[in-house]
Amino acid sequence: MLIWDQPRIVNEWVGAHGGGKAPDSSCTALGWLNPQNQLEGGIVYYEYNGAHCLVNIALTGKKFPISLLRAGLFYPFAQLKLKRLTFLISEGNIASQALVRRLGAIPEATLRDADINGNLLIYALFPENCKFWSRLNGKIV
Numbered sequence: 001m002l003i004w005d006q007p008r009i010v011n012e013w014v015g016a017h018g019g020g021k022a023p024d025s026s027c028t029a030l031g032w033l034n035p036q037n038q039l040e041g042g043i044v045y046y047e048y049n050g051a052h053c054l055v056n057i058a059l060t061g062k063k064f065p066i067s068l069l070r071a072g073l074f075y076p077f078a079q080l081k082l083k084r085l086t087f088l089i090s091e092g093n094i095a096s097q098a099l100v101r102r103l104g105a106i107p108e109a110t111l112r113d114a115d116i117n118g119n120l121l122i123y124a125l126f127p128e129n130c131k132f133w134s135r136l137n138g139k140i141v
Helices: 007-016 066-079 093-102 132-137
Strands: 026-035 040-044 052-059 084-090 105-116 118-125
Touching: 007 026, 007 040, 007 052, 026 066, 040 066, 040 093, 052 066, 066 118, 084 093, 093 118, 093 132
Parallel strands: 052 084
Antiparallel strands: 026 040, 040 052, 084 118, 105 118
16 A cells, blocks of 8 residues: 655655665655555655655565555656656665666766765666656657
8 A cells, every 4th residue: 555644654664674764854755555554665755956856765575566666756757747866876785776777767976985885876767768657658668
C-alpha cells in the first residue's frame, strides 16, 4: 500500500536502510507498506527549487513496487513538472547505482572523498531519459 502522509517516518526508514537521510523539515516522501504494514520501500524528495530536487531511495527487496515507482515518477515529473531528479550515491552502493541506471539516470560527476566511505557519485534523471516514465506517458523508449 502506498503512503504519502508520513514523510518523517519514511525519511527515517530510508536513512536507516542506506538511502540517505534528508532534513526532516524540508522533505516530502512516499512509502510502500507490505500486507503486514511494514515499510518495504521509500522515496524521499528534498531541496526542491522549482527545476529539480534531490532524491533518496531505499528498498528491502530486489523489485521496485510498481505502484511506488509510478507515484514516485508522477509526483516530480507530472505534478511538480521538474526538469530533473538528482541522486547522490555512495560509490560502494552498487545496487543503488544499478537501480537509477535502470530508470535511465546518467552519471554526471564524482565528488572525491565526499562520503564517509570514499567518493560520492552524482546521477541525474531527466524525464525524457526515464524509461519507465516514457512508457507511462505512451512514449516507448
